[in-house]
Amino acid sequence: MITVEVEGRVFQVEEGTTLGDILKMAGIEGAIGGKVNGKIYDLQTPVRSSAQIIPIYKNQPESLEIMRHSLAHIMAQALKEIYGKDKVHLGVGPTTEEGFYYDVEIEGVRLSEDDLPKIEEKMREIIQKNYPILRREISREEAKRLFENLKEKYKLEIIERISPDDVISVYEQNDFVDLCRGPHIPSTGMAGAFKLTHISGAYWMGDAKRPMLQRIHGIAFWDHKDLEERLKFYEEAKKRDHRRLGRELEMFLIDETVGPGLVLWLPKGGTYRKVLEDYWREEHEKRGYQFVYTPHIGNARLWEISGHLDYYKPNMFPPMQVEQEEYFVKPMNCPFHIAIYKSKVRSYKELPIKLAELGTVYRYEMSGVLHGLMRVRGFTQDDAHIICTAEQVEDVIHETLEFAISMLRDFGFREFKVYISTKPPDAIGSQEQWEIAENSLKRAVESMNLNYEIDEGGGAFYGPKIDVKIKDAIGRLWQCSTIQFDFNLPERFDMTYVGPDNKRHRPYMIHRALLGSIERFTGVLLEHYAGALPVWLSPVQVRIIPVSEKHLPYSKELEMRLRSEGLRVETDDRQERLGAKIRDAELQKIPYVLVVGDREVQEGKVSVRSKKEGDLGSMELEDFIKHIKEKIKNKAP
RNA sequence: GCUGGCGUAGCUCAGUUGGCAGAGCGCGGGAUUUGUAAUCCCGCGGUCGUGGGUUCAAGUCCCACCGCCAGCUCCA
Numbered sequence: 001m002i003t004v005e006v007e008g009r010v011f012q013v014e015e016g017t018t019l020g021d022i023l024k025m026a027g028i029e030g031a032i033g034g035k036v037n038g039k040i041y042d043l044q045t046p047v048r049s050s051a052q053i054i055p056i057y058k059n060q061p062e063s064l065e066i067m068r069h070s071l072a073h074i075m076a077q078a079l080k081e082i083y084g085k086d087k088v089h090l091g092v093g094p095t096t097e098e099g100f101y102y103d104v105e106i107e108g109v110r111l112s113e114d115d116l117p118k119i120e121e122k123m124r125e126i127i128q129k130n131y132p133i134l135r136r137e138i139s140r141e142e143a144k145r146l147f148e149n150l151k152e153k154y155k156l157e158i159i160e161r162i163s164p165d166d167v168i169s170v171y172e173q174n175d176f177v178d179l180c181r182g183p184h185i186p187s188t189g190m191a192g193a194f195k196l197t198h199i200s201g202a203y204w205m206g207d208a209k210r211p212m213l214q215r216i217h218g219i220a221f222w223d224h225k226d227l228e229e230r231l232k233f234y235e236e237a238k239k240r241d242h243r244r245l246g247r248e249l250e251m252f253l254i255d256e257t258v259g260p261g262l263v264l265w266l267p268k269g270g271t272y273r274k275v276l277e278d279y280w281r282e283e284h285e286k287r288g289y290q291f292v293y294t295p296h297i298g299n300a301r302l303w304e305i306s307g308h309l310d311y312y313k314p315n316m317f318p319p320m321q322v323e324q325e326e327y328f329v330k331p332m333n334c335p336f337h338i339a340i341y342k343s344k345v346r347s348y349k350e351l352p353i354k355l356a357e358l359g360t361v362y363r364y365e366m367s368g369v370l371h372g373l374m375r376v377r378g379f380t381q382d383d384a385h386i387i388c389t390a391e392q393v394e395d396v397i398h399e400t401l402e403f404a405i406s407m408l409r410d411f412g413f414r415e416f417k418v419y420i421s422t423k424p425p426d427a428i429g430s431q432e433q434w435e436i437a438e439n440s441l442k443r444a445v446e447s448m449n450l451n452y453e454i455d456e457g458g459g460a461f462y463g464p465k466i467d468v469k470i471k472d473a474i475g476r477l478w479q480c481s482t483i484q485f486d487f488n489l490p491e492r493f494d495m496t497y498v499g500p501d502n503k504r505h506r507p508y509m510i511h512r513a514l515l516g517s518i519e520r521f522t523g524v525l526l527e528h529y530a531g532a533l534p535v536w537l538s539p540v541q542v543r544i545i546p547v548s549e550k551h552l553p554y555s556k557e558l559e560m561r562l563r564s565e566g567l568r569v570e571t572d573d574r575q576e577r578l579g580a581k582i583r584d585a586e587l588q589k590i591p592y593v594l595v596v597g598d599r600e601v602q603e604g605k606v607s608v609r610s611k612k613e614g615d616l617g618s619m620e621l622e623d624f625i626k627h628i629k630e631k632i633k634n635k636a637p
Numbered sequence: 638g639c640u641g642g643c644g645u646a647g648c649u650c651a652g653u654u655g656g657c658a659g660a661g662c663g664c665g666g667g668a669u670u671u672g673u674a675a676u677c678c679c680g681c682g683g684u685c686g687u688g689g690g691u692u693c694a695a696g697u698c699c700c701a702c703c704g705c706c707a708g709c710u711c712c713a
Contacts, residue, residue: 200708200709
């Protein structure tokens, strides 16, 4: 007998009683599954030891996971029915954040997106038939026999990987059997609303040397309403695509003849970028950073010392030969900053030293991963290296994290997720170094009340780090800031400082970027704001629209006046109708439009239309200047 | 890099079984003098991604390469 606790009540049941029977005993109805000591079980799974049980109902996210998992099976069954049992070989079919996928190999068939409706149709049939989904626990030998007979070569491989202590279970619906740990809904009829979205390739076991399977992706929810909402979200994301916005707003360009992954900043993008970089420099100046500039290429010897040629070479552009020496285009700025640090003997009195640079680096990324501004081959890191003593580490980390969050807030982000990655097994550096570093990271995050997760053992071999992700307007997370200890480079370059004891000591080095890269961050910003950048960042802040040609002189006067106030202004002097000019300003997402006609000329006023708030009516020019300057100062959206 | 899909005017796209390259927007010229999301007319604009091949004939079929997209993998 085992003891189970359900909703505060305690029961004695036979060991191996299914969760469903236990819940029934407790008088609980409508549960999809349950959490048994924190693990999600379905109703058919036997409970083998005393446990705390929390039922899972449809309105809880965990129930979705159960249902989506079953949909993956239903899809697999549909594929087998359409393409033949022997032809379809199943890989893995897990759930995702919003649905499920299944990796399959179908002999002689290349699926295309046109095949999806047919598969969906078959899935609906299976759901309609409402087959019971039955769990069966079988021995390893039986499992092997079963999947050998089914010609499921990938499943056999999975069986090999299942640890001997684990129970092997299969789930059956009608004549379909799948190796699966579960959990599942009790019958196919309970499946919710779903849609197959796309097909892609995926290596078996994520290994490029193994065969590539076809991955069929689907999304699923209990309600059609939620499904529709999700589909709308995709449309919304598509509307916000920075690649489209970048072209429409004339921000940037990636030109095939220049090269893939290499960004050309157009004048509008250039103006925006200058504002961003000026702001960035000011903020760094306030916090005692010193600015440095370093070359784009460096001698191979430098990259040998840094170790990049050992472990980073595949990501570097091939070398160029100059006067019998090899040079590499830089993939990182650190070795240069270190050379600057080492240019003289450093005293503990001048630490921490904070060297900052908007350093443009080049990395040879595989062609398949390039993506607009988000993933490119040449980009500018908002980079800095902080060199300090052990005693200073904690303050430095605290200050840096605070800096990162404050800067991201200025750009309009309000939600952050922080990840701390700790010591991996193959790490270098002393235990003491790691402890000081990791503790400082944890304390900084805790003192700032930030929501964080620890990725145990997820750090680089050369040091622990903090990554900050931001949540954008439609809930997507983007990694921006990273604060990374480096115990490797100070050793390799023999960096030292002279301590109060007049001896040489090894400093701590921290590599950090707040925005990540200017390119990527710009992509994120564009998507976050759907192209309508806050006034302070907008390349054009005000567009003046004369109602007719005769108002052009007054418009030009206004333009000069606003320009002298430091605002970015242009006048639409085209021979177009007012409506057309308003529309174009709107499409260009210009924050403020000033309409100038007879009334405004006579009264010396301006008629203000804000992108955010619509027609604000007539205003004294001075009042408008005050208004817009306030928005700029506050970095209002 | 790998798998699949796609490359037609500056942009968005149409182009049937192989048979004279099209539209809208944009751009140039003209008319209009406009009050809060598209005024009208005319015109310029393409070696159909590049290079081979099949064919009387290729945007269309075949091959290779380049680029883009969805993923895998990787990552700022």
